[in-house]
Every structure is written in structure tokens, then in C-alpha cells.
Amino acid sequence: MPTHVSVEQVRWWLDQNAVRDITSHSQEETEFNLQVTLSRLPIHLIKEEKRGPIRVVGRSAFDTERAKRLVREDESRAELLGQIGPVLASTPGFYTFLDEEGEACDLRNAETLQLEHWIYPGEATQQSMMDSLVTSSPP
Template identity: 60%
Template sequence: MSTHVSETQVQEWLDDTAISNVTRHSDEETAFNFQVELSRLPIHVIKETEFGPVQIVGRSGFDTDAAKTLLRDDQRRGELLKYVGPMLAATPGFYTFLDEDEASCELREAETIQVEYRIYPDEASQQALMDGIMSIATSMRYIQNVIAGVSARDPVTGK
């Protein structure tokens, strides 16, 4: 059983056939923070304290006018949740809707969705790390695709 996962170990576990553009972010408040890209999606691999969990964090913004309009319309927001709800429930970890100040909020007021998965030291492995990164990326891509699809539909005809 491991009690510590080092920055070097995490870097060695990143599968460079799937991951691209590993960028280290200097942050005095964390033990380490890497931004990795999987299929052009930025994902952070963070460890806040030396003996804490490795956090895999992805964010997807509701940053288009169409997405914001979709979120503000009760009926269309319900349609969006019908599609993304099961995906979010099936994604390991947890998700949070964040407002413009990065505070938790209701979907109606969201600017971003953050999906986070934690790997604790006694379960850390290359497989756990890569499974977590891929799950977060899959969830982010699905959300982006659903928002684009639902936003493109005519709210009256559904086409």
C-alpha cells in the first residue's frame, strides 16, 4: 500500500500515446499541478498536499451565446439535463456547476461545469490515473457535443 504518490511518478504514469502537451503549472498552494491534453481537451492533474489524493479535474464552459440561452430556458435546460444527467451520473467522481465567480450554483446560473475525480494513495496506479483522465475527458466531450446539438435545434419544432 502506497502512502505517497510523487510528481515524478505521476509524470511517468502519463501515457504519452494518449496524452499530449503536458504543462506544469507553478502554484505554491499545491504539491503539483499539470495540465495535460487528451483529444485537445485540457485536463488538470493536481495534488494539493504531499500525502493527499491526486485530483483529475476537467472544466467545460457554457461560453457561447447559444449555450447561455439554452441554460436560461427552463424547457430546453430540462432537455439538456435529460441527455447529460446520465453521463454525469456514470462519470466517476463528482461534478459542480460554477458561476462567473467560480462558486457552486444551479445549472441555470452556470458559466462552467467542473468534473473531478480523486485517486487516493492506496489505490494509485497508472491504470487508475489514465482511467480517470479518460473518463473526465469523455464526459467533457459528451457535454460539449450535447450542448452543441441541443443548442442547434429549433426550440419550437425540435429539429
Template identity: 55%
Template sequence: MVERITAEQVRAWLDEQVVSDVQEDTEGDAEYNLQIELSLLPLHIIKEEPTGPLRIVGRTAFDTERTATLVEDPEARRDLLTRIGPVLAATPGFYTFLDEEGNRCEFDSVHTIQLEHRIYPEGVSRQSLMEGVLAVATAMRYVQNMMAVLLTQSDEGSEANG
């Protein structure tokens, strides 16, 4: 067990064959916030206070006109939630639906899904860090893939009806 997890320690623990970029995000009041990239997915590893947990945070947004249609239509929204719900529930940590202003909301008002996994000082290690990073990234990629599948099905349905 490491007494105090520094940004340098986190950087040293990151698997360079998996994580392609590490940048320090200096905005905010956190002790440190490392933005990492894994398979073109941006994630953050945040340490808000010296004795607090490491927070691994990823976000997937419905931020284009096409992806917004998935949550605007009740049937498409229900289908999407049915497909992604089990993965969200199985991902270590927790998930939160956020509206356009970044406030928590119900799924019918969702703009962004935030996934967060916390590792507390007693359990932090290279293994736990990389497991958390990989789990959050895998869930984010699954959500994005399901969005793409549903959009393709919607496009195909529109072409068949049009």
C-alpha cells in the same frame, strides 16, 4: 502501492499515446498541478498535499454567446440536463455546477460544469490514474457533443421558423 506520488511519477504514468501535452501550472498553493491535454481537452491533475489524493479535474463552460443560450432558456436547459445528467451521474467522482465567479450554484445559473475524480494514495496506480483521466475526459466530450447537438437543433428550428 507507491508511498508518495510525485509529479515525476504522474508524468511517467501518463500514456503518451493518449495524453498529448503536459505542462506544470505553478499558480496556487498545490504541491503540483499538471495541466494535460487529451483529445484537445484540458484537464488538471492536482496534488494539494503530500498525503492527499490526486485530483483529476476537468471543466466544460457555457462561455460563448451561443452556448449560454442553452442554459438561459428553461426548455433548452431542461433538455440539456436530461441528456447529460445520466453521464454526469455515471462518471466516477462528482460534478459541480459553477457560476461565472466559480461559486457552486444550481443548474439554472450554471456557467461551468466541473468534473472531479479523486484517487487516494492507497489506490493510486498507473491504471487508476489513466482510468480517471479517461473517464473525466469522456464525460467532458459527451457534454460538449450534447451542447453542439442542441445548438444545431436550435439553429435548424430557427431556420424552419424564420
């Protein structure tokens, strides 16, 4: 079992038929941060520590007037949760609603939905990486 997964290994695992536009974002506090595009959605593959997990993070904004109305109005928000709740509950990892400052909040104040899944080195394979990318794409 691997104890460390390098950025080179992650790049090699990415299926070029599914993933587009691999961009490296250098940040001092991370080992690596790759942004990939899957179905026109940007997803980040972030590794903060050498022996730590790879965080697969997808975000989708409530950026249209219709979407904002759905989350702000009580009746439509309840209907929205009824539709996406089962999808979010069955998605591996966890989800968070974020406000305009990027802080966790209730759905009524959300600007963005973030899905996140962690892959630990002992479980890291090409299959687990691609599965996580697909399931971290917001609905």
C-alpha cells in the same frame, strides 16, 4: 501500497499516445499541478498534500450562444439535463456547475461544468490515472 505518489511517477504514468502538452503550474499551496491535454481538453492533475489524493479536474465552459441559451431557458435546460444527467450520474467522482466567479451554482446560472475525481495513494496506478483522465473529460 504507495503512501505517496510523486509528480515524476504521475508523469511516467501518462500515456504519451493519449495525453499531449504536459505543463507544470507551480503554486505554493500545492505539491504539484500538472495541466495535460486530452482530446483538445485541458485537465489538471492537482496534488495539494504529500500524502493526499491526486485531484483530476476537467472543466468545460458553456461559451457559445447556443450553449448559453440551453442553460438559461427552462425548456431547453430540462432537455439538456435529460440528455447529460445520466452521463454525469454515471461518471466517477462528482460534478459541479460553476458561475462566472467560479462558485458552485444551479445549472441556470452556470458558465462552466467541472468534473472532478480523486485518486488516493493506495489506489494510484497507471490504469487508475488514465481511467480518471478519460472520465474527467467533460461530455
